[in-house]
Amino acid sequence: MTVKIAVAGASGYAGGELLRLLLTHPEVEIGALTAASSAGTTLGTHQPHLVPLAGRVLLETNAETLAGHDVVFLALPHGHSAEIAAQLGPDVLVVDLGADHRLADAGDWRRWYSGEHAGQWPYGMPELPGAREKLVGTKRIAVPGCFPTGGSLALAPALAAGLIEPAVTVVSVTGTSGAGKSLKPNLLGSEVMGNASAYGVAGAHRHTPEFVQNLSGAAGKPVTVSFTPVLAPMPRGILTTASAQLVGDVDEAAARAVYEKAYHAEPFVQVLPEGTWPTTAATVGSNNVQLQLGIDADAGRLVVVTSIDNLTKGTAGGAVQSMNLALGFPEATGLSTVGVAP
Ligand SMILES: NC(=O)C1=CN([C@@H]2O[C@H](COP(=O)(O)OP(=O)(O)OC[C@H]3O[C@@H](n4cnc5c(N)ncnc54)[C@H](OP(=O)(O)O)[C@@H]3O)[C@@H](O)[C@H]2O)C=CC1
Ligand SMILES: CC(=O)N[C@@H](CCC(=O)OP(=O)(O)O)C(=O)O
Numbered sequence: 001m002t003v004k005i006a007v008a009g010a011s012g013y014a015g016g017e018l019l020r021l022l023l024t025h026p027e028v029e030i031g032a033l034t035a036a037s038s039a040g041t042t043l044g045t046h047q048p049h050l051v052p053l054a055g056r057v058l059l060e061t062n063a064e065t066l067a068g069h070d071v072v073f074l075a076l077p078h079g080h081s082a083e084i085a086a087q088l089g090p091d092v093l094v095v096d097l098g099a100d101h102r103l104a105d106a107g108d109w110r111r112w113y114s115g116e117h118a119g120q121w122p123y124g125m126p127e128l129p130g131a132r133e134k135l136v137g138t139k140r141i142a143v144p145g146c147f148p149t150g151g152s153l154a155l156a157p158a159l160a161a162g163l164i165e166p167a168v169t170v171v172s173v174t175g176t177s178g179a180g181k182s183l184k185p186n187l188l189g190s191e192v193m194g195n196a197s198a199y200g201v202a203g204a205h206r207h208t209p210e211f212v213q214n215l216s217g218a219a220g221k222p223v224t225v226s227f228t229p230v231l232a233p234m235p236r237g238i239l240t241t242a243s244a245q246l247v248g249d250v251d252e253a254a255a256r257a258v259y260e261k262a263y264h265a266e267p268f269v270q271v272l273p274e275g276t277w278p279t280t281a282a283t284v285g286s287n288n289v290q291l292q293l294g295i296d297a298d299a300g301r302l303v304v305v306t307s308i309d310n311l312t313k314g315t316a317g318g319a320v321q322s323m324n325l326a327l328g329f330p331e332a333t334g335l336s337t338v339g340v341a342p
Contacts (some may be wrong), residue, residue, distance in 0.1 A: 007068065008074050011038040012075055021334055033056050075316075076097075097315055097319055122140065147205070149238075150215055151306070154242040157261075246302055253342045259291065263291070286339040
């Protein structure tokens with residue numbers, strides 16, 4: 001069965017990565033490509049690496065241009081998905097790469113974003129406990145934020161197994177493409193090159209409630225999360241270091257057994273061999289999450305490091321993986337575990 005798909009936000013980073021993956025997906029026919037200020041220009045102007053689609057003209061983003069497709073991906077800025085999704089009809093699979101439908105709590109939405117809460121959709125992180133079942137057959141998918149992808153998968157197994165206290169610290173070093181294409185003062189070349197800078201510090205980043213939702217769900221009780229992102233001079237990748245106080249005596253073998261049990265059947269999560277630590281370079285271009293853990297015995301803490309490509313597993317790859325589940329395709333269709341190195 002071939003499905004016809006449309007991508008709204010095709011001129012952006014997330015839309016471009018989505019199209020890179022969909023071009024090799026055997027069950028997909030690529031239909032309408034839409035944008036905002038870029039409408040009327042060709043895709044090749046914005047995404048010169050997507051050669052087979054270079055001559056396609058970008059349409060305006062509205063219900064008419066997105067009509068007549070089996071699947072519509074919305075890679076739009078926050079707050080723009082709900083109105084369009086409501087006009088697409090219940091039989092269309094709508095995959096939202098923005099934040100609009102990630103959070104369950106309307107108060108959290110109002111606090112961290114703004115405007116009306118559009119309601120929660122099944123969450124596109126199949127590796128979280130209970131998430132995969134909700135994606136099978138669904139017509140609406142909320143794709144996770146990039147930081148909550150690497151950070152939640154780092155700690156969910158330990159919380160679910162009761163290995164650590166429900167108070168965790170997460171620090172993520174990120175590449176610049178996470179911020180999208182639009183120009184921002186902290187993303188000017190001379191600010192980014194040769195520099196690393198923390199932002200959204202001390203509980204100020206809007207991914208905090210998404211972390212709390214995911215990890216509290218895994219733990220079965222409230223979890224507090226202190227999250228700090230750090231911008232680094234690289235285009236892609238997120239390296240996350242997550243840690244928490246151990247509950248009682250836990251040795252490394254016991255902790256490793258918990259993670260291996262949680263992830264041994266997951267196609268895109270690799271618990272690395274002992275002594276090998278994740279790097280961003282090793283996951284660029286793949287849909288992988290590479291993970292390593294250690295016990296800091298003196299501090300009594302579990303430390304977990306993960307690496308993802310923010311644009312692949314952190315956005316577009318996660319979206320395709322969830323689409324596959326929703327439509328009944330093998331979960332890994334169109335996705336690669338092979339990265340690009342060096
Ligand atoms: N970059 C990343 O690593 C991640 C991104 N995401 C999410 O994906 C979504 C897209 O992000 P990203 O690709 O990085 O952003 P970009 O800024 O790179 O692209 C934004 C896209 O949306 C279009 N657009 C802008 N405003 C409107 C509007 N009012 N109506 C319709 N289309 C509009 C733009 O079109 P035009 O070119 O014409 O302006 C462009 O195609 C966001 O919600 C983001 O949070 C999620 C996880 C990770
Ligand atoms: C470097 C950088 O700015 N990163 C972005 C990550 C956003 C993202 O990827 O996720 P959303 O879909 O939730 O926006 C940020 O910190 O806001």
